[in-house]
Amino acid sequence: MFFLRGTRTARIKKYLIHDRQCVHCNDFNLTVKIYKEYFHVWFIPIVASGVKSTKIECNSCGMSMRSDSLAKEYESKTRAPFYLYSGLIFAGLLILGAVGLSLGGSYQRSVYIANPQVGDVYLIKTDKPFKDSYHFSRVMRVNGDSIIAWDNKLNYLSLGGTPSKLDSGDHFSSDNELVYTKGLLRVMYDKDSIVTVFRGEGDGTGFNRVN
Template sequence: MFILRGQRKIRIKRYTETQQCCPNCKTFDLQVNVYKDYFHLFFIPFFPTGVKSSSMYCYHCSSFIRFDSLQHEYEKKTRIPFWLYSGLLLVGCLIVTIVVAANIDAKEERIFVQHPQAGDVYTIRDDKGGKLRYFFLKVNSIQGDSVFTLHSNLEYSRYISKPQSKDFFVEDEELVFTKAELLQMLDKGEISSVKR
């Protein structure tokens, strides 16, 4: 897989220095640029790396100058911009979004199991006998606390979100569960998903 990553340098602040004169032309018109290295992934900055650096430039004579003590002073007072952490911020937001969406789905599935309706389809995870298998149960009817379901014809060796086109529900094989049993199955992880 091709991933664009690496380090880049960016100017994080520009200052105009009017207290120090240029040693070449003796004018008081110097520019100080402060730079910071950062790690990027697909050119999105993730976090700053290394130390700050700076350069001084005279507007008048167009020459680069070194005043180490003055440059270090500007480097110290320059703060690292928050946007250099934007990649980490995006990853954090993505994780929070996934967690919130999973919680919403779990609550919705719980409500669907507590209040079943005819036509609901449950994905059942069964690992009895040491062999993992998945199948579907479709709610056929509800009478009081009893939920009558139909078993899917096919069983699957891995999780699948919906029945295959050749799969069907066996009409003459009705399984009966109480609502409490269905909730217990959901809590144990036997019901993997609920579709309404």
């Protein structure tokens, strides 16, 4: 992908000052403009870079002048505005958002594990019948601490992402009934044997096919 990128210069501050004299007309009527270079991608400022530069102009005679002391004084009290870091700030927000979503999702799953409901489907990873095979287990009844679940018929591979629905020919079966306790579910979840929990998924997942 082609990235249009490079550096540009932005004027970040303009001062009108009346305590210094123009070297040409001796009037006390100067404008000091402070510039800062920034790195951009497609003209979106990513990060301010390099040093500041300064232009000094006289508002009375229109001439520009040089004064290193004046430039230094105003450059040192001018900070690069935050919008020159827009790209970095935006990237930071994206990362924070992603972390927040991921934390929220994992919190939600542990709540589901601690409070099983009929219809919950666990994605279970085992080494049988082959390494890293997956199957599903659907909660059919909850009796106090006993969670009665039915496994589905087929085994699944992880192909570009863990499986998240049943094949059209697959279903949960009473032949594969087993009983968990909440404690066991917790341990299986902590050990990543239960990879994730599905709750309230639509019919497209096949999670409601039971017999």
